[in-house]
Amino acid sequence: MAVSVTIDDVAAHAGVSIKTVSRVVNREANVSEKTRNKVMAAIEALNYRPNQAARGLAGRRSYLIGVVYDNISPNYLINLQSGMIETCHAASYGLALCPVAYAETGLVEHVMAWVRHSQVDGVLLTPPLTDCAPLLVALEKAGVPVVLVSSLGAGQVPAVVIDEVEAARQMTLHLIALGHTEIGFIKGPAAHSASQSRYEGFKAALAGAGIAINGAYVVEGRFDFDSGEIAAQRLLKGKRPTAIFASNDDMAAGVLHAAHKLGIAIPEALAVVGFDDTPISRQVWPSLTTIRQPIREMGNHAADLLLQLIAKKVLVEDGSSMVFQHGFELKVRGSSQKTSI
Amino acid sequence: MAVSVTIDDVAAHAGVSIKTVSRVVNREANVSEKTRNKVMAAIEALNYRPNQAARGLAGRRSYLIGVVYDNISPNYLINLQSGMIETCHAASYGLALCPVAYAETGLVEHVMAWVRHSQVDGVLLTPPLTDCAPLLVALEKAGVPVVLVSSLGAGQVPAVVIDEVEAARQMTLHLIALGHTEIGFIKGPAAHSASQSRYEGFKAALAGAGIAINGAYVVEGRFDFDSGEIAAQRLLKGKRPTAIFASNDDMAAGVLHAAHKLGIAIPEALAVVGFDDTPISRQVWPSLTTIRQPIREMGNHAADLLLQLIAKKVLVEDGSSMVFQHGFELKVRGSSQKTSI
DNA sequence: TTGAAAGCGCTAACAC
DNA sequence: GTGTTAGCGCTTTCAA
Numbered sequence A, B: 001m002a003v004s005v006t007i008d009d010v011a012a013h014a015g016v017s018i019k020t021v022s023r024v025v026n027r028e029a030n031v032s033e034k035t036r037n038k039v040m041a042a043i044e045a046l047n048y049r050p051n052q053a054a055r056g057l058a059g060r061r062s063y064l065i066g067v068v069y070d071n072i073s074p075n076y077l078i079n080l081q082s083g084m085i086e087t088c089h090a091a092s093y094g095l096a097l098c099p100v101a102y103a104e105t106g107l108v109e110h111v112m113a114w115v116r117h118s119q120v121d122g123v124l125l126t127p128p129l130t131d132c133a134p135l136l137v138a139l140e141k142a143g144v145p146v147v148l149v150s151s152l153g154a155g156q157v158p159a160v161v162i163d164e165v166e167a168a169r170q171m172t173l174h175l176i177a178l179g180h181t182e183i184g185f186i187k188g189p190a191a192h193s194a195s196q197s198r199y200e201g202f203k204a205a206l207a208g209a210g211i212a213i214n215g216a217y218v219v220e221g222r223f224d225f226d227s228g229e230i231a232a233q234r235l236l237k238g239k240r241p242t243a244i245f246a247s248n249d250d251m252a253a254g255v256l257h258a259a260h261k262l263g264i265a266i267p268e269a270l271a272v273v274g275f276d277d278t279p280i281s282r283q284v285w286p287s288l289t290t291i292r293q294p295i296r297e298m299g300n301h302a303a304d305l306l307l308q309l310i311a312k313k314v315l316v317e318d319g320s321s322m323v324f325q326h327g328f329e330l331k332v333r334g335s336s337q338k339t340s341i
Numbered sequence C: 001t002t003g004a005a006a007g008c009g010c011t012a013a014c015a016c
Numbered sequence D: 001g002t003g004t005t006a007g008c009g010c011t012t013t014c015a016a
Helices: A007-014 A018-025 A033-046 A052-059 A074-090 A107-118 A133-141 A164-177 A193-208 A225-235 A249-261 A295-310 B007-014 B018-025 B033-046 B052-059 B074-090 B107-118 B133-141 B164-177 B193-208 B225-235 B249-262 B295-310
Strands: A064-070 A094-100 A122-125 A146-149 A159-162 A183-187 A218-220 A243-246 A271-273 A290-292 A323-326 A329-331 B064-070 B094-100 B122-125 B146-149 B159-162 B183-187 B218-220 B243-246 B271-273 B290-292 B323-326 B329-331
Touching: A007 A018, A007 A033, A018 A033, A052 B052, A064 A074, A064 A107, A064 A295, A074 A094, A074 A295, A074 B074, A074 B094, A094 A107, A094 B074, A094 B094, A107 A133, A122 A133, A122 A295, A133 A146, A146 A295, A159 A164, A159 A295, A164 A183, A164 A193, A164 A243, A164 A271, A164 A290, A164 A329, A183 A193, A183 A225, A218 A225, A225 A243, A225 A249, A243 A249, A249 A271, A295 A323, B007 B018, B007 B033, B018 B033, B064 B074, B064 B107, B064 B295, B074 B094, B074 B295, B094 B107, B107 B133, B122 B133, B122 B295, B133 B146, B146 B295, B159 B164, B159 B295, B164 B183, B164 B193, B164 B243, B164 B271, B164 B290, B164 B329, B183 B193, B183 B225, B218 B225, B225 B243, B225 B249, B243 B249, B249 B271, B295 B323
Parallel strands: A064 A094, A064 A122, A122 A146, A146 A159, A159 A323, A183 A218, A183 A243, A243 A271, B064 B094, B064 B122, B122 B146, B146 B159, B159 B323, B183 B218, B183 B243, B243 B271
Antiparallel strands: A290 A329, B290 B329
């Protein structure tokens, strides 16, 4: 870390006090246009960059926000991370990573120890950690600002989401429009709120179309490839559905794998659809019909929200909702109807 | 960032000076066993965690190392990241991320600006950035310690790698052992050193088996799925090879996609193999024969090496080589020979 | 083997 | 609108 030019150098160069430089750097009010320009010029001329350690020490902050995640889907995560980094960087903040295993014992203690150790100013929570109520309580008690991604959570925690229920409903309507009435559904783990929402949307579409739901066609997976394959093996035994809606792409890819093994033609003998539009959806054969979420933008938004919370520019008030909904898109590909891909 | 207990509290509790506490925390020599124990007990009792900002300010370091990467393969990256984070965390260091696009103009300036701004104490470079000579020069000139991952680079830069040539050679021998003599090869981008090494291994195996190389069967891709598919379309037109070795899994998956479209049976009519053992290799149909690298462990090792370089426990001396080779593993699956997967 | 003093570069609180 | 002063919590330097 080669830092040489300090705030004193800039102040001297601009002929002002260090406090004024500090004001300009931190975009505070009460600096005349003229002074600001002088200081900016000095910063430019000297190529000055504030020392984060000194800022943090004096300001009692770390200029760091954390993301806690369970590595379920690398594609989802990397995209989310880049969105978050982009926003953090623009605000001279850093992003600290806390990878965990959702199922591990002592999860809450692990995360809280990390929060204390890394001294982050706030925390972004991704699914399924968004659904861990004890963790939310512990963070709240510790006074750490939190923003949830892709999940509503419980209570008043700010969140950046898509309308999962509506997305799943539209996906189901797509299958119904293709003539399917015998539709299998692979749920995610019960503990994930996304599992519930997607299943709800599925049920709503069926109900709307007057199609009775067949309990034997609904099974549960773990959101990963293997569990999708296993679930499909159960669904495809004996009398079977003509379409399967898997709650995410990884499981849908597992369904394709199982169908291939059984020699079932896709989409002629079986339509398969997923959710998330991860790269795997385009890399399997045939490509998966799925739902695209603007993940990177959601990462931007979540980080931005958290920074505002930290700066107390936005306050979480009792009774006010801080849920921000992003749009989604139905991507129709070869796994549900004959196309060129 | 709720930090309350400071080094003074610990010193008071243990009945020593703050310097002694500092010595214990930093594992310095010249502290008696008895004093050390007293201090450790106090740290434990008060649940003390050193303030990174203060450490950084006083010690003129950021306690941060950076990874620069182009998001080519999320799976590879997430695994590498977790390895690096693990090691960093154990050393009370943080990991800062710098995502870039290898092809962008002003890449070197971008990275150097980030290095100055984030004030990292050292940098880890992943492929293909390891092959960007101007960047290596700029980092060296700035006096920033660097470690390369998965690439030899040029000159004396420390690196953590696998023997790519040998791995590609063994993969090719596997195909030859299955009876193939007409083998197609999809290279990676010429600018990546991995592309060269893997191709070399391929050629070495053919030469060793007395098989002449057919120039028409060697094409170049960009290490991504789409380029693999396009390359396969070319290779599979007219007289075609009986096996295709793609230099990474993403391209191999693209080959499978193309073969499926053309109705070519895998592995009966065409054997396909990849490289990297990314999750996609198990998620396509049939599963891909590939080479597994211990990515996470390489992440550990690279971070560890960089920390030693920063602490000057290890020095890069002229004439000494600092290349550390990890083992690899040939994973045989259904895309090259009939198996159950 | 241990400690005292100085100061890293910045922000906060308050003065002007 | 601008400047002064006093630390933030630690490592460094030097002395004991």
